[in-house]
Amino acid sequence: MVEPIPPAFLFILGAWLIPFLKGRMKQVYLLLVPSLALIDLFLLKPGTHWVYPFLNYSLVFAQVDRLSLIVGLIFVIIGFLALLYSLQVREDGQHVAAFLYVGSSLGVVFAGDFFSLFIFWEIMAVTSVFLIWYQREKGSLDAGFRYILMHAFGGCCLLAGIVIHFSTRGTMAVGPLGNDLASMLILTGFGLNTAFLPLHTWLPDSYPEGTVTGSVFLSVYTTKTGLYVLARCFAGADGVAFMGGAMAVYGVIFALLQNDVRRLLSYHIVSQVGYMVAGVGLGTDLAINGSIGHVFNHILYKALLFMCMGAVIFRTGRRKLTELGGLARKMPVTTLTCVIAALSISGAPGFNGFVSKGMVISAAAEKHDALLELLLVLASVGTFLSFIKLCYFTFFAKNKALEAREVPWPMQLAMAATAFLCVFIGVYPQSLYQFLPFPVVYQAYTPFHVVGVIQLFLLAGLVFVLAQRHFAPHRGIALDFDYFYRLGGRFFLWFCSAVLNAARLGLQERFARVVRATVHFSRDPLWLAEAATRFMELKIHEGFSLGSKHEIDELRSEFKEVRKMGRAYDENFYRRPIGIGVFLALGFFFILVLIYLKA
Amino acid sequence: MKVLKTLYGLVIGLSILLGFFFGPDHAVFAWHKIPSWDAIFGVLGALGLLAAVKGVGAIIFRGEDFYG
Numbered sequence: 001m002v003e004p005i006p007p008a009f010l011f012i013l014g015a016w017l018i019p020f021l022k023g024r025m026k027q028v029y030l031l032l033v034p035s036l037a038l039i040d041l042f043l044l045k046p047g048t049h050w051v052y053p054f055l056n057y058s059l060v061f062a063q064v065d066r067l068s069l070i071v072g073l074i075f076v077i078i079g080f081l082a083l084l085y086s087l088q089v090r091e092d093g094q095h096v097a098a099f100l101y102v103g104s105s106l107g108v109v110f111a112g113d114f115f116s117l118f119i120f121w122e123i124m125a126v127t128s129v130f131l132i133w134y135q136r137e138k139g140s141l142d143a144g145f146r147y148i149l150m151h152a153f154g155g156c157c158l159l160a161g162i163v164i165h166f167s168t169r170g171t172m173a174v175g176p177l178g179n180d181l182a183s184m185l186i187l188t189g190f191g192l193n194t195a196f197l198p199l200h201t202w203l204p205d206s207y208p209e210g211t212v213t214g215s216v217f218l219s220v221y222t223t224k225t226g227l228y229v230l231a232r233c234f235a236g237a238d239g240v241a242f243m244g245g246a247m248a249v250y251g252v253i254f255a256l257l258q259n260d261v262r263r264l265l266s267y268h269i270v271s272q273v274g275y276m277v278a279g280v281g282l283g284t285d286l287a288i289n290g291s292i293g294h295v296f297n298h299i300l301y302k303a304l305l306f307m308c309m310g311a312v313i314f315r316t317g318r319r320k321l322t323e324l325g326g327l328a329r330k331m332p333v334t335t336l337t338c339v340i341a342a343l344s345i346s347g348a349p350g351f352n353g354f355v356s357k358g359m360v361i362s363a364a365a366e367k368h369d370a371l372l373e374l375l376l377v378l379a380s381v382g383t384f385l386s387f388i389k390l391c392y393f394t395f396f397a398k399n400k401a402l403e404a405r406e407v408p409w410p411m412q413l414a415m416a417a418t419a420f421l422c423v424f425i426g427v428y429p430q431s432l433y434q435f436l437p438f439p440v441v442y443q444a445y446t447p448f449h450v451v452g453v454i455q456l457f458l459l460a461g462l463v464f465v466l467a468q469r470h471f472a473p474h475r476g477i478a479l480d481f482d483y484f485y486r487l488g489g490r491f492f493l494w495f496c497s498a499v500l501n502a503a504r505l506g507l508q509e510r511f512a513r514v515v516r517a518t519v520h521f522s523r524d525p526l527w528l529a530e531a532a533t534r535f536m537e538l539k540i541h542e543g544f545s546l547g548s549k550h551e552i553d554e555l556r557s558e559f560k561e562v563r564k565m566g567r568a569y570d571e572n573f574y575r576r577p578i579g580i581g582v583f584l585a586l587g588f589f590f591i592l593v594l595i596y597l598k599a
Numbered sequence: 600m601k602v603l604k605t606l607y608g609l610v611i612g613l614s615i616l617l618g619f620f621f622g623p624d625h626a627v628f629a630w631h632k633i634p635s636w637d638a639i640f641g642v643l644g645a646l647g648l649l650a651a652v653k654g655v656g657a658i659i660f661r662g663e664d665f666y667g
Contacts, residue, residue, distance in 0.1 A: 479659040
C-alpha cells in the first residue's frame with residue numbers, strides 16, 4: 001500500500017527537477033506532478049497525519065477533513081489545467097515559481113498548526129511575486145514591489161497574532177478564534193489575502209501586471225487560501241459577513257469603471273470573494289457549503305476568464321477594452337469559452353456559478369439578513385452588466401484593424417476543459433455537492449430561483465442595451481484606496497530623505513567637527529595653553545589700553561598665528577607633546593597604583 | 600435586428616408572466632411577496648449601479664499616466 005504524502009511536498013520538491021528537464025519530457029513532467037497530487041489526494045484519509053515535534057509543540061502537515069479535501073481537490077485540478085495552459089512557456093523560472101506557489105497554497109490548506117501555516121503562507125507571497133515580475137516590464141516590477149510590501153505587512157500582522165495567540169492560549173492548533181487582540185491581528189493577516197476592504201488594493205494593482213500564464217495561477221490561490229483559513233477560524237463572525245456584502249458591491253462598481261481587461265477581472269475577484277466571505281460570516285451549514293462551493297466554482301470560471309483574456313493579450317498584445325473588439329470570428333474557441341465563463345460568473349442557470357451563488361444568497365435570507373441579501377443580489381446584477389461589457393467590447397464590437405488568430409492548442413485545450421467543468425457542474429450540481437463540508441439539502445433548480453435569475457438578467461440586460469453609451473469603456477484609470485497608500489509611501493520617502501537624512505548629515509557634520517578639533521588639539525596639547533595665554537595677553541592690552549596701537553596689533557597678529565596652527569612640521573615641536581603625554585600617562589598609572597595599594 | 604428586439608421583448612414579457620406563477624415557498628422578506636420582484640430589482644439595480652458608477656467615476660477617474 002502506497003502511503004500518501006502531503007500534496008504540498010509533491011509540488012515543492014517537484015519544482016527543483018524542472019530546470020533539469022528539456023522539451024517534451026518537461027511538458028509531460030509538468031502535467032505528471034499535478035496528476036500524482038490528485039491521486040495522492042484521494043489516498044489521504046481524514047485525520048491528522050505527518051505530525052513532527054518541533055521545540056515545544058507539533059508541526060502538522062496533513063490535517064485532513066472534508067473542508068481541506070475539497071479545497072485541496074480544486075487547487076490540484078486547476079493547477080493541472082493552468083499548467084496545461086502554460087506548457088508553451090519556455091522560462092523554467094515561471095514553472096518553478098508556479099509549482100512552489102501551488103505547493104505552498106496546498107501546504108496552507110493542509111496545515112494543522114499556525115506555525116507551518118505561517119511558513120507556507122510566506123512562501124506563497126514570495127513565490128507568487130515572481131509570476132508578476134517575469135512579465136519583465138516596469139509596471140510589473142513596480143506592482144510586484146507594492147504586492148510584496150502589502151503581503152509583508154499582512155504576514156507581520158499574522159505572525160504577531162500567532163505569537164500572542166500562542167502565549168495567551170498555549171496552543172498552535174488551527175481552529176476557531178475569538179475577538180481578542182491576537183484574533184484581530186490574525187484576521188487582518190487573513191483579510192489582506194482575502195482582499196478585505198480597504199486592504200484589497202494589491203489585487204487589482206498586481207494581477208493585471210502578471211505574465212499571461214502567471215495571472216491564471218494568481219487568480220486562484222492567494223485569495224482562496226485566505227478564504228479557506230477564514231472558514232477555519234472565523235466562521236459565523238457577523239462583521240465578516242457584512243464585509244463580504246460590501247466587497248461584492250464595491251468590486252462590481254469598480255469593475256464597471258475599468259478599461260484594462262485583467263483589472264476588470266481582478267475587481268470581480270474582490271466581488272466574488274465577497275460572496276464567499278459573506279457565506280463564512282453567516283456561518284450556517286448552508287452558508288459554509290455555499291461559500292466553499294463558490295470557492296470551487298469561482299476558481300474554475302475565474303481561471304478560465306484569465307486564460308481567455310490572457311489568450312487575447314497573447315495574440316493581440318492589447319489589454320484595453322478601448323483597443324479591442326471584433327475577435328469573435330478570429331478567436332472562436334476563446335470567445336465561446338469566455339462567454340461560458342461570463343455566464344458562469346454571472347450565475348446564469350445551467351452554469352456552475354448558479355448552483356453555489358444561490359446557496360449563499362439563500363443563506364442570507366434564511367438568517368433574515370435583509371441588507372446582505374440585497375447587496376449580494378445587486379452584485380449579481382453588476383456582475384452580469386460587467387461581463388456583457390467585457391464580452392461585447394472584446395469580441396463583438398467592431399474593430400477591423402485588429403489582427404489575431406487562435407492560441408496554441410494546449411491553451412485552447414485548457415480553456416475548453418475548464419469551460420466543460422463550468423457547464424458540467426452547472427448541469428449536474430450533485431457532482432460538486434457530494435464533496436461539500438456538510439450534507440446538502442439545498443435545491444438549486446427550483447422554478448422560483450431559475451425564473452428570478454432570468455428576470456434579473458433580462459431586465460438588467462435591457463438597461464445595458466438602452467444605456468450602452470454610458471457603459472462604454474474610457475481611456476483612463478480609476479483611483480482606489482491605494483492612492484492613500486501611495487501618498488503614505490511618498491510621505492515616508494520624504495520623511496526618510498528630507499528629515500532623517502538631514503538629521504543624519506547634521507549629526508555627522510557635528511561629529512566630524514569634534515573629530516577635527518580633537519585631531520587639531522592632539523597634535524600639540526600645549527597649543528591650547530599658549531593660545532589662551534596669547535588671547536588673555538591681547539585682551540588685557542586691549543581692555544586696559546596697555547602699549548601702543550602698534551604693539552597691540554603685533555599681539556593680535558601673534559595670537560592669530562598661534563590660533564591658526566599653520567606652522568610647518570617641526571620634529572622637535574611634536575616630540576614635546578608626546579613626551580608630555582607619556583609623562584602624564586605614567587603619572588596617571590602611578591596615582592592608580594597608589595590608590596590601589598591604599599585600598 | 601428588429602426581430603431580435605421583438606423576441607427580446609417577448610422573452611422579458613414571458614419571464615415576468617412566469618414570475619406571477621412561481622413564487623418562493625417561504626417569503627422571508629416583504630419584497631419576496633411582490634410578483635416578479637427580480638424583474639423590478641433588475642431594472643432598479645442596473646440603474647442604481649449605473650448612477651453609482653457615474654458618480655464614483657466623476658470623482659476618481661483620472662488619466663492613464665496619473666501615477667507616471
